Amino acid sequence: MSTLASFWTQAIAWVSTHLVEPAIAFLHIAGSAGDPLEISEALLIAMLQLFIIGCIFRPLESVVPAEQWADRRLTRVDRLYTLLMLLGLFPLFSYLVLTPFANMLGSLGSDAAAQAPASSGLKHWVPWFEEHPYVLFLVYYVVYDFVYYWMHRAQHAIPWWWALHSMHHSQRQMSCWTNDRGSYIDGVLQSFILATVGLLMGVEPSEFALLVLLSELVQNLSHTNVRFGFGRIGEKLLVDPKFHRLHHMVRDPERPSLHNCNFGQVLPIWDILFGTALYGEKVRPTGVSDPMVDIDNQYGLVGQQWEAAKRFWGAVRRRAGWKLGEVSFGPDYAPIPSDEAVHLPERAHAPGLTGVPGAIRR
Numbered sequence: 001m002s003t004l005a006s007f008w009t010q011a012i013a014w015v016s017t018h019l020v021e022p023a024i025a026f027l028h029i030a031g032s033a034g035d036p037l038e039i040s041e042a043l044l045i046a047m048l049q050l051f052i053i054g055c056i057f058r059p060l061e062s063v064v065p066a067e068q069w070a071d072r073r074l075t076r077v078d079r080l081y082t083l084l085m086l087l088g089l090f091p092l093f094s095y096l097v098l099t100p101f102a103n104m105l106g107s108l109g110s111d112a113a114a115q116a117p118a119s120s121g122l123k124h125w126v127p128w129f130e131e132h133p134y135v136l137f138l139v140y141y142v143v144y145d146f147v148y149y150w151m152h153r154a155q156h157a158i159p160w161w162w163a164l165h166s167m168h169h170s171q172r173q174m175s176c177w178t179n180d181r182g183s184y185i186d187g188v189l190q191s192f193i194l195a196t197v198g199l200l201m202g203v204e205p206s207e208f209a210l211l212v213l214l215s216e217l218v219q220n221l222s223h224t225n226v227r228f229g230f231g232r233i234g235e236k237l238l239v240d241p242k243f244h245r246l247h248h249m250v251r252d253p254e255r256p257s258l259h260n261c262n263f264g265q266v267l268p269i270w271d272i273l274f275g276t277a278l279y280g281e282k283v284r285p286t287g288v289s290d291p292m293v294d295i296d297n298q299y300g301l302v303g304q305q306w307e308a309a310k311r312f313w314g315a316v317r318r319r320a321g322w323k324l325g326e327v328s329f330g331p332d333y334a335p336i337p338s339d340e341a342v343h344l345p346e347r348a349h350a351p352g353l354t355g356v357p358g359a360i361r362r
């Protein structure tokens, strides 16, 4: 075993003995919590992710920022989302909800199931993959990313889903912490869809964790406030910070459909194939022009969740909430077509954008 692998195994064992097992005992959830070693691995992966964001992506924002901010006040709530997600919610959700869900579907989760020949999924359908795990992993990734692309299109097109997803877009300072900012109702929905795809393909839980980690890191970087991309060829192969920044742009009143672009999570190929890719546009301010969504910026984490839930309830119980198309929200949270809605004027951007509420030029 290589030194690195052995160090990793020892670190997992240490975290399990000193942190996870005492926590499980304290919470009295030994029956439902899953394997402490797996929880420890998830926690360590989270720490690794935090290290990469905090020690690489965050300093890059100071060195080569896409937007100059007088202060970073509005990024604080996003940092809280990331810390909560990585250190608490994701591991908890994985092992309290997703693992039992996997067991329920019967294809994964137990040791016996993991060791038995695949009874469904890609390995069952194409036994050649048994001998070619790296190709299989690549295929998993491509399918996972393809599903993500269409799910993301739906998040923008179905008004009740936009009511939730709009919280991810309501940020005014898009930074390395923004990826995990989002409605938790939306998070549960997305996780079930993506986990179901993983289960149907027959992805092992450890592979699924790696899938998620890789795409999370690409997404953390693609939200980072930096002005570089991956170059003319690289930007067609992998989503870069320029590409995703354009997805977050504020609606341009002169070109009101320009922001409906760049939905890809990791691979831009889907946007290129389905005609939603946008390249070559200058850096634009990020956020939303709908005052009923921009209001999120007046609140902390709990208030933002509540606002998104109110928009969701306003949309899901009305027929207009199910009619495909871009919407804004009326004062009673009723979805109204964006063309007919009142929008905030476009914000100025770098240099001079302060990103604080006062920076909106009305």
Ligand SMILES: [Zn+2]
Pocket: 152, 155, 156, 165, 169, 247
């Ligand atoms: Zn989006």
Ligand SMILES: [Zn+2]
Pocket: 168, 179, 223, 244, 248
């Ligand atoms: Zn985003």
